[in-house]
Amino acid sequence: MVIWQRTHRHCGKCGSPNQALEGGFVMQCTRPECGQRGFPRLDPAIIVLVHRGDKCLLGRQGSWSEGRFSTIAGFVEPGESLEDAVRREVREETNVRIGACTYLASQPWPFPAALMIGFDAEAESERIVLNDGELEEARWLTREQIAAGEVMVSPRLSIAYRLIEAWFDAGSGPRLAGLGVDSALTPGGWIRSPEKS
Numbered sequence: 001m002v003i004w005q006r007t008h009r010h011c012g013k014c015g016s017p018n019q020a021l022e023g024g025f026v027m028q029c030t031r032p033e034c035g036q037r038g039f040p041r042l043d044p045a046i047i048v049l050v051h052r053g054d055k056c057l058l059g060r061q062g063s064w065s066e067g068r069f070s071t072i073a074g075f076v077e078p079g080e081s082l083e084d085a086v087r088r089e090v091r092e093e094t095n096v097r098i099g100a101c102t103y104l105a106s107q108p109w110p111f112p113a114a115l116m117i118g119f120d121a122e123a124e125s126e127r128i129v130l131n132d133g134e135l136e137e138a139r140w141l142t143r144e145q146i147a148a149g150e151v152m153v154s155p156r157l158s159i160a161y162r163l164i165e166a167w168f169d170a171g172s173g174p175r176l177a178g179l180g181v182d183s184a185l186t187p188g189g190w191i192r193s194p195e196k197s
């Protein structure tokens, strides 16, 4: 809320100063003839565990700590359904085609304004091509490879971890939580809003 107020100090319509009202949940233009009201912004982003057969698709960004992999994620575009965003993001980042996808859970990440919307999705193709350069690497991983510590997955409090855990624990082997393959929480590892503050 503080970040939003600091970045909306002026009316977007006429440029006059805004004032905070209703406990800070509204920023209203102080020019009486205008009176434009603005409300806190939320940036919806999809995050998705993609799987096919006994493997799941994880990727890593170049800025992340060594060996850390996570689920595919990205911001929803205007005019796009959440399911379309899942298919587009996975295609853009890895070239993998998505079939059925199902909503699982969400997590607010208000630093500054993201709402992560978590999906489980089945892939219809496997060949990886890093189309848009957002990921440094993407891999198909079996539960055995994850259990063997070939990669470090996202921190435990993240929705990415919960999505990976839901898929992993559907297998017949050990539970993910007992394996110690989750990484520490590092600010650089999180999805950032395009409007950094």
Ligand SMILES: [Zn+2]
Pocket: 011, 012, 013, 014, 015, 016, 029, 030, 031, 034, 035, 036
């Ligand atoms: Zn105004």
